[in-house]
Amino acid sequence: MIKNIKLMLFVVLGIAITSCEEDFLETTPTDAISASDALANEENMQLVLNGLHRGLYSQSQTIFPGGNTARAGNHYWVPLGDNLSGELIHSANANNLGWRDEMQWNSHTLPTSLTNRILWYHRYNIIAGANLLINRVNDGTLTQSEKLNEILGQAHTYRAYAYLSLVQHYGRGYLIGNPASDPGVPILFSSEAPFTSEPRSTVQQIYDQIEADLNAAIAAFENATSRPGGGAAAKSQLNIDVAYGLMARMALSKGDWQTAADAAIRARQDYPIMNEADWKSGFNTNELPEVIWGSNVIAAETTFFRSYFYLMSNTFNGSQIRNNPKIADRRLVDAIPDTDYRKDVFIIGAPNTNTSAANGQGGFGNDPNFTDEAVFDAAVDSLNAVYGITTRFNLHPYMHFKMKNANPGSIDPDDVIYMRSSEMYLIEAEAKAMMGDIAGAQAALDPLGSERDSAYDSSVFNTQELLMEHIKFQRRLELWGEGFGYTDKIRWDEGIDHAADGGSGASAVLYQEAYQQDRPSINDDWIFKIPQAEIDANPNIGPGDQN
Known part of the structure; x- marks a missing residue:
C-alpha cells in the first residue's frame, strides 16, 4: 500500500485544486496552487475537503492511479448493498459494469476482482485525505477557529465512515464473530513520507478507532461553524448530525444498543419525516427534508x-x-x-x-x-x-x-442520498427492541409508521420477537434500494433464499450460486476478499491473511 498511499495523497491534492469554489477561482488560477499551499490556510484546506466530497461520486480513475471508469464511487457502492443481498432483483440478463457478476456473487468472492480492489483503494483514499487534514490541524501551527474545527470534524467523520465501510466488507461481522481476534483492515495515520504499510488490525481495534474518530468529530463540531444552510449542496458537507448518524450505525452493528438509540435520536432531530408527495418524488435530491447527508452531484x-x-x-x-x-x-x-x-x-x-x-x-x-x-x-x-x-x-x-x-x-x-432520518427512527426502534424496551421501540416506530400507513398500529407488535420481525420488514421496505441489505443481513445473520415462501421472483438460472446462500456466521463468502494487489504490495499482509 505504500506506493498507492503516496499516489493517492497527490491525487487528493489534485482533486482539491481542480474543485475550487467560484469565488476562489475568481482570484486564484487552479494551476497556481501548489501542494504546500493546499494546506496553508482554512480556505485552501476547505478545497481539499471539497475534493473528498466530490471524490465520493467521481469515477475512480480520477481519484487514484489504477482506478477504473466502471466504478464511480458511491454511485456503485450504495446500490451494491442491495444488489448483493438480493433485495434489488434483476429481471433479465445484463452485465454492464459487472452488475450481473455482483448479483451472482462472482465478484466480491474473487481477490482479483475490480470491485474488491476499487472499493479498498477508494476507502483508503478517503482515509489518506482525512489524515492529511487531521494531521495538519493538529500540528499546532494554525490558529484555532470555528472554521478550523468544522474542517477537523468533517475529516474525523470521513475517516470513521471509511473505516466502518472497510471493516463491514473486509472483516467478519462484529455480532457473529470474535472481534477481539478476527482480522480487520490496516489502520493508517500517515499523511507524509515515509509511509509505512501496516498489518491487519483486529475488528475490535477498527471499531475502537471508528468510535474515537466519531467522538473527536462531535467534539470538534460542537465548537465549529454550522453547515451553511440546508440545501442540496450544503448537505454534501458533513456535520455533527452525520457524525451522530454514523455513531448510531456503528453502535447498532456492534450491539451497543443504548449508544445506537441515543445517537440516532440526536442525529435526526432537525430532519422531519417526509410526507407522501416527498416520498414518492424519486429520492433524487438532497433537498428532501429527511436527508441528513448526500452527495450533490453537479x-x-x-x-x-x-x-x-x-x-x-x-x-x-x-x-x-x-x-x-x-x-x-x-x-x-x-x-x-x-x-x-x-x-x-x-x-x-x-x-x-x-x-x-x-x-x-x-x-x-x-x-x-x-x-x-x-x-x-x-x-x-x-x-x-x-x-x-x-x-x-x-x-x-x-x-x-x-x-x-x-x-x-x-x-x-x-444526487446520491446516504443518510435519512427514517433510518434513525428504525435504528432507535431496533436498539430498544434488542434491549427489551417494548414500549420504547413501539414509540420509535410510531412517527414513521403512522406517516406511511394510515392504519398503522405498533401496539400489535408486543413482544421482542414480533417487534424484531416487524422492524426488519420496515427496514427492508423503507430503505429498499438505498444499500442497507448487505450489512443488515450480516447483523441479523440471515442468508439468502430466493426460493423460500413462494419465491422472490428471481430466476435460479440467472442468479446461479447467489440464488441461495447460507447465513454469514457459517458462510465466509459474505466477507470480501482482500485485493490481491494489496497482498502483493504490502509486506505485512501475505497470502495467509486472505479472507
Missing part, C-alpha cells in the same frame, strides 16, 4: 452511464435499465398493507414486455396476467406516460419506481 462532473440511477432506477435511459428493469422481492411487496402508500411505487401488475425476461413470461401471449392484447398495450402506454419513459424501456411485474430521475428518460445526474 452537472459538470456527471458520471453518465456509471451512475447510481443507471444501475437501479427504472427511469434512467441506459441499457442496464431498459433491458433489465429492476424489481423488488414479491414477498416483501405482497406483505405491504394496502393502506401504506409505499406500496404504490412497486407495480405488481406491470405488463411483462421483455421477451428475454428471466422468468420466461415476456411479451403478450406469455404474460399470464393479460389475456387481451389491447389491455396489455394500454397498460404499457399508461405506465410509460405516468413515469416519463418510452417503449424502449421494458416493463416487468413488481418493478419499482421508488428511485426516479428528476428528468425521467434522461441520463442527467442526480
Whole structure:
C-alpha cells in the first residue's frame, strides 16, 4: 500500500485544486496552487475537503492511479448493498459494469476482482485525505477557529465512515464473530513520507478507532461553524448530525444498543419525516427534508452511464435499465398493507414486455396476467406516460419506481442520498427492541409508521420477537434500494433464499450460486476478499491473511 498511499495523497491534492469554489477561482488560477499551499490556510484546506466530497461520486480513475471508469464511487457502492443481498432483483440478463457478476456473487468472492480492489483503494483514499487534514490541524501551527474545527470534524467523520465501510466488507461481522481476534483492515495515520504499510488490525481495534474518530468529530463540531444552510449542496458537507448518524450505525452493528438509540435520536432531530408527495418524488435530491447527508452531484462532473440511477432506477435511459428493469422481492411487496402508500411505487401488475425476461413470461401471449392484447398495450402506454419513459424501456411485474430521475428518460445526474432520518427512527426502534424496551421501540416506530400507513398500529407488535420481525420488514421496505441489505443481513445473520415462501421472483438460472446462500456466521463468502494487489504490495499482509 505504500506506493498507492503516496499516489493517492497527490491525487487528493489534485482533486482539491481542480474543485475550487467560484469565488476562489475568481482570484486564484487552479494551476497556481501548489501542494504546500493546499494546506496553508482554512480556505485552501476547505478545497481539499471539497475534493473528498466530490471524490465520493467521481469515477475512480480520477481519484487514484489504477482506478477504473466502471466504478464511480458511491454511485456503485450504495446500490451494491442491495444488489448483493438480493433485495434489488434483476429481471433479465445484463452485465454492464459487472452488475450481473455482483448479483451472482462472482465478484466480491474473487481477490482479483475490480470491485474488491476499487472499493479498498477508494476507502483508503478517503482515509489518506482525512489524515492529511487531521494531521495538519493538529500540528499546532494554525490558529484555532470555528472554521478550523468544522474542517477537523468533517475529516474525523470521513475517516470513521471509511473505516466502518472497510471493516463491514473486509472483516467478519462484529455480532457473529470474535472481534477481539478476527482480522480487520490496516489502520493508517500517515499523511507524509515515509509511509509505512501496516498489518491487519483486529475488528475490535477498527471499531475502537471508528468510535474515537466519531467522538473527536462531535467534539470538534460542537465548537465549529454550522453547515451553511440546508440545501442540496450544503448537505454534501458533513456535520455533527452525520457524525451522530454514523455513531448510531456503528453502535447498532456492534450491539451497543443504548449508544445506537441515543445517537440516532440526536442525529435526526432537525430532519422531519417526509410526507407522501416527498416520498414518492424519486429520492433524487438532497433537498428532501429527511436527508441528513448526500452527495450533490453537479452537472459538470456527471458520471453518465456509471451512475447510481443507471444501475437501479427504472427511469434512467441506459441499457442496464431498459433491458433489465429492476424489481423488488414479491414477498416483501405482497406483505405491504394496502393502506401504506409505499406500496404504490412497486407495480405488481406491470405488463411483462421483455421477451428475454428471466422468468420466461415476456411479451403478450406469455404474460399470464393479460389475456387481451389491447389491455396489455394500454397498460404499457399508461405506465410509460405516468413515469416519463418510452417503449424502449421494458416493463416487468413488481418493478419499482421508488428511485426516479428528476428528468425521467434522461441520463442527467442526480444526487446520491446516504443518510435519512427514517433510518434513525428504525435504528432507535431496533436498539430498544434488542434491549427489551417494548414500549420504547413501539414509540420509535410510531412517527414513521403512522406517516406511511394510515392504519398503522405498533401496539400489535408486543413482544421482542414480533417487534424484531416487524422492524426488519420496515427496514427492508423503507430503505429498499438505498444499500442497507448487505450489512443488515450480516447483523441479523440471515442468508439468502430466493426460493423460500413462494419465491422472490428471481430466476435460479440467472442468479446461479447467489440464488441461495447460507447465513454469514457459517458462510465466509459474505466477507470480501482482500485485493490481491494489496497482498502483493504490502509486506505485512501475505497470502495467509486472505479472507
